[in-house]
Amino acid sequence: MRTVSCRRGEYPTYLLMAALLAPGLAGCHSDRSTGGNRKGAGEHAGHVAPAHKPKDFPEAVRRLRALGRTINEGISRGRPGALLEDRTLPIALDVATWLPEIAADSEMPEKPWDVVNEQSKALVAAYTRLLDRANDTGPGDANLAAQDADRSVSVLDGLLADADARWFEGNAQRDTLPR
Amino acid sequence: MMEAIFWGALLRSAQAAVSSAPTILVGLMVAGIFRRLLAQENTRRLFGGGTWRELPQAWLVGMLLPVCSLGVIPVAREMRRAGVSAGAILAFALTGPLFNPLSMLYGLTLSKPSVILAFAFSSMVIVTLVGAVLNWLFPGTTNEEPAPPPVAYGLRRMVAIAVVAAREISGPSLGYIAIGILGVGLLSTALPEGSLRSTMEHTNPYAPMAMAAVAIPAYASPMTAMAQLGSMFQHANSVGAAFVLLTLGAGVNLGLIAWVLVAYGVKRGIAWLGLLLAIVLAIAYAIENPLYPQEITPPGHTHAFDMYCRPFGPGESHPAQRAAARLREDILPFERVSLIALGTLASVGLALRALDRRWRVESWLERSPDPSTGPAHWSNVSLPAPVLGLVALLGLVAFSVVGCYVFYPAPAEVFEEMTILKAEVLTAATSGDRKHVEHFVPVWDNWTRRLQVGAFLREGSISPYRRMKAKVFRDRLELLKHAVEEGDREESREFVGLVSKAYGRMRQAYLGPR
Numbered sequence: 001m002r003t004v005s006c007r008r009g010e011y012p013t014y015l016l017m018a019a020l021l022a023p024g025l026a027g028c029h030s031d032r033s034t035g036g037n038r039k040g041a042g043e044h045a046g047h048v049a050p051a052h053k054p055k056d057f058p059e060a061v062r063r064l065r066a067l068g069r070t071i072n073e074g075i076s077r078g079r080p081g082a083l084l085e086d087r088t089l090p091i092a093l094d095v096a097t098w099l100p101e102i103a104a105d106s107e108m109p110e111k112p113w114d115v116v117n118e119q120s121k122a123l124v125a126a127y128t129r130l131l132d133r134a135n136d137t138g139p140g141d142a143n144l145a146a147q148d149a150d151r152s153v154s155v156l157d158g159l160l161a162d163a164d165a166r167w168f169e170g171n172a173q174r175d176t177l178p179r
Numbered sequence: 180m181m182e183a184i185f186w187g188a189l190l191r192s193a194q195a196a197v198s199s200a201p202t203i204l205v206g207l208m209v210a211g212i213f214r215r216l217l218a219q220e221n222t223r224r225l226f227g228g229g230t231w232r233e234l235p236q237a238w239l240v241g242m243l244l245p246v247c248s249l250g251v252i253p254v255a256r257e258m259r260r261a262g263v264s265a266g267a268i269l270a271f272a273l274t275g276p277l278f279n280p281l282s283m284l285y286g287l288t289l290s291k292p293s294v295i296l297a298f299a300f301s302s303m304v305i306v307t308l309v310g311a312v313l314n315w316l317f318p319g320t321t322n323e324e325p326a327p328p329p330v331a332y333g334l335r336r337m338v339a340i341a342v343v344a345a346r347e348i349s350g351p352s353l354g355y356i357a358i359g360i361l362g363v364g365l366l367s368t369a370l371p372e373g374s375l376r377s378t379m380e381h382t383n384p385y386a387p388m389a390m391a392a393v394a395i396p397a398y399a400s401p402m403t404a405m406a407q408l409g410s411m412f413q414h415a416n417s418v419g420a421a422f423v424l425l426t427l428g429a430g431v432n433l434g435l436i437a438w439v440l441v442a443y444g445v446k447r448g449i450a451w452l453g454l455l456l457a458i459v460l461a462i463a464y465a466i467e468n469p470l471y472p473q474e475i476t477p478p479g480h481t482h483a484f485d486m487y488c489r490p491f492g493p494g495e496s497h498p499a500q501r502a503a504a505r506l507r508e509d510i511l512p513f514e515r516v517s518l519i520a521l522g523t524l525a526s527v528g529l530a531l532r533a534l535d536r537r538w539r540v541e542s543w544l545e546r547s548p549d550p551s552t553g554p555a556h557w558s559n560v561s562l563p564a565p566v567l568g569l570v571a572l573l574g575l576v577a578f579s580v581v582g583c584y585v586f587y588p589a590p591a592e593v594f595e596e597m598t599i600l601k602a603e604v605l606t607a608a609t610s611g612d613r614k615h616v617e618h619f620v621p622v623w624d625n626w627t628r629r630l631q632v633g634a635f636l637r638e639g640s641i642s643p644y645r646r647m648k649a650k651v652f653r654d655r656l657e658l659l660k661h662a663v664e665e666g667d668r669e670e671s672r673e674f675v676g677l678v679s680k681a682y683g684r685m686r687q688a689y690l691g692p693r
Contacts (some may be wrong), residue, residue: 097473104647107684113644 019070052091057103057116060095061156064123067092068146068153071130077140080134089131092149096123099156107167112159120150127151183491184368186498190340190490190505192364195398197510199249200517202276203356205575207347207524210257211340216568219326222261225572227269229321234310238303241274242283244572245579247400248276248432252355253347257439262323265443266310269451273306280579281586282401287635288406288628288649291369294412294470295462298425301462305426309454317447318477328545332561339544341524342531343439348521351529359434362689363487372492375484379411379420381471386417387463391456395436397487404429409628410483413653418470421464426459467491508618587633590689597626601682604656606672607676608663620660624653635690648688652681 054060067088074083083089099120103113126149133142213222225240227233246254251272258268265580278286278299286295314320347353375393379386399407404425411421428450440448490505491498531540588596600623607615627649659674 053498100643100647101651104644104651105681110642110644110688113647117647139432 024078049123050094052094053098054095054102057099057106057108060099060102060161061153061160062151063095064092065157068150069147071149075130075146080142081136084131084134089127089134093124093127093131095102096120096127099123107169108163112163115155115159119155120153123149180493183493183495183498184489185503186487186489188364188368190502191311191367191486193502194486194509195363197362197506197514197518198400198403199247199356199360200514200521201397202245202247202250203348204250204517204520204524205244206246206253207344207352208255208340209244209246209572209575210347211343212568212571213254213257213261214327215330215336215339215345216564216571218329218565218568219261219323221565221568222258223263226263226267227256228323229264233264234270234307235303237267237270237310238274238306241271241306242278242299243280243576243579245279245401245575246275246276246280247580248272248398248430248435249356249359250635251275252359252435253344253352253440254630255435256347256352256442257343259322259442262321262322264310264314265317265320265451266314269313269439270306270310271322272435272456273309273426274302276401276403276429277302277425279401282405284583284587284632284636285402285405285628288409288631294418295408297466297470298422301422302426303456305458305462308458309451312454313447313451316450317443319522320443322442324370327541329546329564330544332564335544336564336567339541341527342540342544345524345528345531347528348525351530353525355434355438357434359398359432362433363398366393366396366487367489370488372481372489373485374479374488376482379416379481379484380479381415381417381467381477383417387419387423387460387467390417390423391427391460393427393484393487394424395431396433397428398432399424399428402430403486406625406628407483410481412472413657414481414483415472415477416481416483417467418472419460419467422463422466423459427455430676431455453481523541557605584636587629587636590630590634593626593630593633593687594690597623597630597682600626601679604659605675605679608659608675611663611666611668611671613663613666613673616660616663620656624656627653630689645688648681648685652678652685655681 052063054063070088071083071092074080074088097120100113100117103116108116126145129145130142130149133145191423217225223229225236227236244254254275255268255272258271283299284297286292286298330336348356348580370393378389407424407428408421411417411424436448436452439451443451495501502544532538600619604616604623605613607619613693631641631646631649634645655678657676659671659678662674664669
């Protein structure tokens with residue numbers, strides 16, 4: 001629940017404004033479900049990262065590897081829908097989407113970063129196909145999509161193994177403000 | 180409190196006057212060129228001459244000329260005198276302020292350049308639809324006035340352009356521009372300080388409507404609107420609201436609406452505004468989800484629209500002094516020059532009006548050249564006025580293209596500027612100087628966009644790596660600003676380190692290792 005202090009009582013009665021502004025500003029007062037990662041009422045509305053956002057590139061790759069294992073298990077059991085219920089797939093999609101930004105927040109040079117960017121796109125495409133299957137809204141083979149995702153994670157694994165550890169030194173991401 | 184509201188409104192109006200001065204000057208010049216060089220027939224031809232091409236042509240001319248929604252008023256008045264149709268005039272009046280070469284390039288630094296191209300295409304759809312429907316609903320809206328006698332070539336022709344500009348800025352155009360500027364002040368009185376910070380969220384289904392209500396009385400120069408668009412995408416605000424901000428915030432103001440109502444009558448004016456609102460809002464809601472940047476986590480607020488609200492809270496003790504200081508801080512050298520030029524033109528215009536009863540300058544300007552004058556030297560060829568008019572208009576376009584290279588310098592020069600900003604921001608953040616940080620962080624952010632465009636202009640492309648490095652830096656900068664606003668010194672110092680690191684990486688990406 002969040003209320004923003006739009007002090008309506010102070011508004012002069014401008015005819016032009018009232019015609020359109022009233023429904024629009026209603027959004028200011030509406031209770032919105034903003035997810036668990038937002039600040040509470042009265043606090044400064046700061047930028048707060050979701051809890052599942054990896055702090056750096058090595059952690060992102062490790063997370064994708066672990067999520068990949070869970071996804072493969074879910075598919076082999078023939079229950080891709082469960083991956084949606086336990087939020088594995090949405091989280092995997094988020095991490096894949098953030099990869100280029102997380103990798104850019106390090107000393108990683110352009111060439112390997114381009115590989116990360118390419119694999120991020122491939123992963124997003126694969127996870128989107130899996131999500132469609134899990135939602136029963138899209139055609140395609142879940143196994144094939146999972147294999148595509150595994151292939152991309154393997155490329156990222158290889159890149160991480162060859163990477164200079166100094167690229168990621170002292171690079172913990174800070175996307176949150178103090179509460 | 181009333182004192183703070185009053186001085187706040189005055190400040191907002193003055194800020195609008197200052198930022199619109201250069202483009203009003205361009206608008207006056209274009210009006211003079213239309214009247215004295217291009218003449219009525221060629222002006223009509225430039226805008227399609229009543230054929231099916233008039234609407235897309237008006238859109239194209241509007242895209243090329245650097246005018247704003249206030250500067251477009253004298254041009255629209257001149258187009259009406261020349262007998263251009265209402266649909267084409269309003270198509271030009273709406274598109275002219277939305278895009279120009281400078282703002283278009285700036286827009287391409289948004290998270291997805293395709294978005295700005297989609298916005299440009301949508302604007303064409305809007306002006307074509309609104310113009311076509313208007314011409315169909317109200318045929319015969321042209322109102323050609325008798326053409327003024329031609330002015331002889333040479334200095335007189337140049338003076339004649341300045342006289343048109345002087346008469347416009349001291350006549351009805353001044354009134355409409357004043358209404359537009361007054362609207363900005365009135366809007367600020369209605370919106371308490373910072374009250375729009377979370378209104379334009381993607382999750383608020385009314386965001387495009389709220390933006391429409393704010394954007395109509397608001398004034399945003401093309402560059403301001405683009406910068407706000409950038410901020411809206413960075414904060415994952417409503418895409419529909421961003422589109423409304425661009426089309427109505429940059430394209431419309433109360434002065435332009437007043438002119439439409441006076442020139443075309445209340446019925447037609449309301450039909451135009453209603454049609455425009457309906458189509459803009461329909462497109463805004465249609466693009467809300469397809470163009471929404473899913474990869475960004477919305478922070479839940481933005482400071483982008485603070486400039487439309489009251490600048491001071493109720494606790495402000497010296498609003499008059501603060502307003503004067505803010506205005507002095509905001510005014511840029513080229514805006515100062517433009518204001519002086521506008522003031523001079525207005526004074527000349529008023530003096531001419533006072534003289535009109537005894538002597539009209541136009542009668543001297545329009546007098547035929549002395550036939551006793553011998554043939555001109557071969558190097559002093561007299562060019563027909565329309566040729567000069569076309570050259571002047573093309574010159575304006577060329578000037579804005581050259582202006583792009585000046586406004587968006589080479590990366591090495593940008594980093595020289597940013598070195599100063601880095602010192603300003605990081606020192607202020609370390610010492611907890613909130614006001615200094617709030618002033619310089621947007622300036623630094625703006626320079627990163629100019630960096631991207633500057634690199635793009637000179638190298639023909641910009642790699643995703645460089646684009647991402649600039650984005651990461653901007654995100655860190657934003658976090659630093661919020662940390663300072665929260666007043667936590669320890670956090671601020673931590674973010675100073677992160678910003679410094681992100682800046683170094685961005686520098687390396689654009690200039691290579693030192």
